[in-house]
Amino acid sequence: MPKNYSLRELTIEIIREKELPKKKILEQIRRKSGKSISDKTLNEILMSLLKEREIYITGYDFDVYKGMKRIQSIKAEGIIFGLIKTDPLEIGLLINQLESDDPSLVRNALYELKMIFKKKVDQMKGLLTPEIKMQDTDGIFNKMVFYIKSQSPDQKLVLKNKLAWSLSDEEESAELFEHFINYIKSQK
Structure with a gap:
């Protein structure tokens, strides 16, 4: 130690x-x-x-x-x-703050979520399938946020919950994270 x-x-x-x-x-x-x-x-x-x-x-x-x-x-x-928060509920609260009318709250939530995303990518190095190339973490993160924001309210809720869980340190979050990234990368 x-x-x-x-x-x-x-x-x-x-x-x-x-x-x-x-x-x-x-x-x-x-x-x-x-x-x-x-x-x-x-x-x-x-x-x-x-x-x-x-x-x-x-x-x-x-x-x-x-x-x-x-x-x-x-x-x-x-x-x-x-x-940096790793609990799915705390992460979910940050994701919900992206919908705020307060620009500073949105900016802070976005910054913190990006740090959580990068931490998860670092943890997953070597575990991700070869199809996922994570050199452009900022680009993938931005695409993910934009995609979620562009969805209908019901779909947005499902995606927010999946994102919060995938970014957490909970069991099976790594597998969900990989599926989520593959899904986002496949969207045009």
Whole structure:
């Protein structure tokens, strides 16, 4: 077990509770663990979680600049991290947010769904049939969203539920994911 495994799990637990900037994550880890972990240790944990698509960057907290008008550098402390959802119900809620009238809600849901989609593709590498070429994950993802949005309400509901299940970590989701991608790729 890696030496920072408990800190890694604590980081995931903290981010699961609420999306937070790096500065607040570090404060909470120090408080909850009772350890004085370094900024570099947290950076290593966060980068590992980003690389494995366990978390993603959701935004930026400009409060780290304390009212400064002219900003010329990016402080890592302001980067806000969120946990990538893998539960079918949570994914279903994100898919439903694509129908919202609020452009920022749609944009955020689309971004998070794309991260979930890419995570699933990474998990499926080597398991997908040769007919599925996943080099263009963004293109396939966009085609999938457009196709679902263009369907009748009844068909849209069925496709949303299948997509939510296929993107989850539930049993048999991998097989459904492959069928779903094949189906979307076959649509003109």
